[in-house]
Amino acid sequence: MKVAVMGAGAVGCYYGGMLARAGHEVTLIGRPNHVEAITRDGLRMQTLRFDEHVRVAASTQASAVKGAALVLFCVKSTDTESAAAEIKPYLADDALVLVLQNGVDNAGRVRKIVAQEVAAAVVYVAAGMEGPGHVRHHGRGDLVIEPSSASESVARTLIDAQIPTEISPNVTGALWAKLILNCAYNALSAITQLPYGRLAENAGVQASMRDIVGECLAVARAENVTIPGDVDASLRMIAETMPTQFSSTAQDVARSKPTEIDHLNGLIVRLGEAHGIATPANRVLHALVKAIETKYPNPA
Incomplete structure (x- = not known):
């Protein structure tokens, strides 16, 4: 399969690299420093099972999505509309745009811009960029994807590439479940600059997380969203299965980059206000987190 990854950060590099390692024709679209390193040396994938340099194409241009049957859309939530507009002129008519982003509304935002089929996905992977062209995997790697005309064939392709994948009719609920976990962990990891395992060991953190989760669940109920699974068990499992992982928000703060906090805890605050729910x-x-962003050397 010909695959393009729009947004070759940690998530895009991990899934794109796994597909390239399985023999698919993958192009990673990202920042110049990553593209240069990947073009020169291949993508270094340092995972729990292997440490390899994977040969994969890389480009800084959105036009590199041309001809791809599958586009993994992995940009930050703050860049959803602009990135969708960039790839729009180059998408194949039958392309599937699979949205692998934090937040609950990105697929809908992409659908407003592109005419091709768009499917949401819930991403459960702990990964970070260790340097140009070097992705490190800390745990998990499974996906839950929305039903679409191409979902079954895409799921088979992903599974064959050792990416556990499930098709679920309740992706909205699964996205909200992931949002709640992000709201509990991301900002606290960013503020403390601690990985999940060490963060969860601190006195008072578990009680604080329960407060955060309780507010999120109240907002979800007001939005008529059914959350699948056991949220409390999932909350505990994050620290147990990804103990060395720093949240994406923590990674952004460490690099003085804009965060997605407006689409995480900020979304809960806005929806809470709309429903009259205190958060x-x-x-x-x-x-x-917004205050920390103002301390950056060159705040956005």
Whole structure:
């Protein structure tokens, strides 16, 4: 399969690299420093099972999606509309745009811009960029994807590439479940600059997370969203299965990059206001991360 990855950060490099390693024709679209390193040396994939340089094409241009049957859309939520507009002129008519982003509304935002089929996916992977062209995997790697005309064939392709994949009719609920976990962990990891395992060991953190999750669940109920599974068990499992992982928000803060906090705790605050639900724990975390962003050397 010909695959393009729009947004070759940690998530895009991990899944794109796994598909390239399985023999698919993959092009990673990302920043110049990553593209240069990948073109020169291949993508270094340092995972729990292997440490290899995977040969894969790389480009800085959105036009590199041309001809791809599958486009993994992995940009930050803050860049959803602009990135969708960039790839729009080059998408094949029968391409599937699979949205692998944090947040619950990105697929809908992409659908407003492109005419091709768009499917949401819930991403459960712990990964980070260790340097130009070097992705490190800390745990998991499974996907839950939305039903579409191409979902079954795409799921088979992903599974064959050792990416556990499930098709679910309740992707909205699964996205909300992931959002709740992000709201509990991301900002706290960013503020403390601690990985999940060490963060969860600190006194008071578990009680604080319960407050955050309680607010999120109240907002989800007001939005008529059914959350699948056991949220409390999932919350515990994050620290147990990804103990060395720093949240994507923590990684952004460490690199003085804009975060996605407006689409995480900030979304809960906005929806809470709309429904008349108090969200003080999420409000504090949102405010603190936004304040940290103002300390960057060149704030956006």
